[in-house]
Amino acid sequence: MKKVYLAGPDVFLPDPLEAGRRKAAICAQYGLSGLYPLDNTIDLASQTASLDIFRGNEAMMDAADAIIANLTPFRGPGADAGTVYELGYMAGRGKLCLGYSNDPSSYAERARRFTAVRAEAGRQVDSEGLTVEDFGLSDNLMMIHALELHGCPLVTPRERPDDIWHDLAAFEACVRLAAELLLTN
Amino acid sequence: MKKVYLAGPDVFLPDPLEAGRRKAAICAQYGLSGLYPLDNTIDLASQTASLDIFRGNEAMMDAADAIIANLTPFRGPGADAGTVYELGYMAGRGKLCLGYSNDPSSYAERARRFTAVRAEAGRQVDSEGLTVEDFGLSDNLMMIHALELHGCPLVTPRERPDDIWHDLAAFEACVRLAAELLLTN
Numbered sequence: 001m002k003k004v005y006l007a008g009p010d011v012f013l014p015d016p017l018e019a020g021r022r023k024a025a026i027c028a029q030y031g032l033s034g035l036y037p038l039d040n041t042i043d044l045a046s047q048t049a050s051l052d053i054f055r056g057n058e059a060m061m062d063a064a065d066a067i068i069a070n071l072t073p074f075r076g077p078g079a080d081a082g083t084v085y086e087l088g089y090m091a092g093r094g095k096l097c098l099g100y101s102n103d104p105s106s107y108a109e110r111a112r113r114f115t116a117v118r119a120e121a122g123r124q125v126d127s128e129g130l131t132v133e134d135f136g137l138s139d140n141l142m143m144i145h146a147l148e149l150h151g152c153p154l155v156t157p158r159e160r161p162d163d164i165w166h167d168l169a170a171f172e173a174c175v176r177l178a179a180e181l182l183l184t185n
Numbered sequence: 186m187k188k189v190y191l192a193g194p195d196v197f198l199p200d201p202l203e204a205g206r207r208k209a210a211i212c213a214q215y216g217l218s219g220l221y222p223l224d225n226t227i228d229l230a231s232q233t234a235s236l237d238i239f240r241g242n243e244a245m246m247d248a249a250d251a252i253i254a255n256l257t258p259f260r261g262p263g264a265d266a267g268t269v270y271e272l273g274y275m276a277g278r279g280k281l282c283l284g285y286s287n288d289p290s291s292y293a294e295r296a297r298r299f300t301a302v303r304a305e306a307g308r309q310v311d312s313e314g315l316t317v318e319d320f321g322l323s324d325n326l327m328m329i330h331a332l333e334l335h336g337c338p339l340v341t342p343r344e345r346p347d348d349i350w351h352d353l354a355a356f357e358a359c360v361r362l363a364a365e366l367l368l369t370n
Contacts, residue, residue, distance in 0.1 A: 012316040014314050049320065050329070050330065058334075077261065078260075080325075081263045081325040081327070084273065085273040085325070087273065088269065088273020088276075089274070091274050091277065093278075126260060129198075139266065140270070142242065142267040165313075
């Protein structure tokens, strides 16, 4: 059975195990096996807990045929860094890359919620004077175009769902695409 | 000559070209060739500008032997997403991975500056109820351990420099390490 690595800040939810179970169940409906970081058994009291988590996640990614990354903005204007790292890793490994964000707004729109953005010398800059990337994309261009060139374009809902952390419609759309691409080749 | 990809939000500085020139000059002092995203000529008025930037960056990464990622916190508690994507990509490609952050504080400390963090059911959670990862690391464990296992541990200064966006001492320490590893093997 083809394996899909389920990357995302879902592991930081109050109900992280249930979130993984729901995602894996959707994968199974489409004939895919979902690999979720918390499937690895880690002793969180161990001195090496964080390294053990890393090694477990990397082994899962190496075993997977594809990644579905939850790029919903996390604790700031953009996606969760751990998830972004994993998307990059899978692109580098030549695996099929898919991703979704439950927030359909653009990065530049969201940046304005976190920092004062002003025009300066033809650029939009934040309160530190750093350029706010504005190509009208959902997030940093590296992730957005990585998805296009290493898999499928980012999936976003037409409207922001009421519960951006538990709504799985965009996720399911990714699973459907992954199944089409992985199971017909 | 061995090539090092210079990843970081330096491209968002008010003086992005000069920032790249300074980094490339340091690489040259150590016998390395620094590849900086803005070395690619992109027509920013083009409809395909962001895709052209992506393709240029990916080609540079594919040509490089190593990456030095500037993981200094950017517009939030953690590193710039584009840089994190690139670190993941280079790890996935089996390239030598180095990185630095000019902010020596831990991720959990910085998260407290951006969101109200409280204890809940044995976890530290933010204002949305999402777990704040706290292994005492400088950033998300995926990047920190990727550096350890795919190159060298994150380089940080003992104290935060006055100008975190232009101080290159930690960067130069990475270049020295990269030269030792790339030029003696």
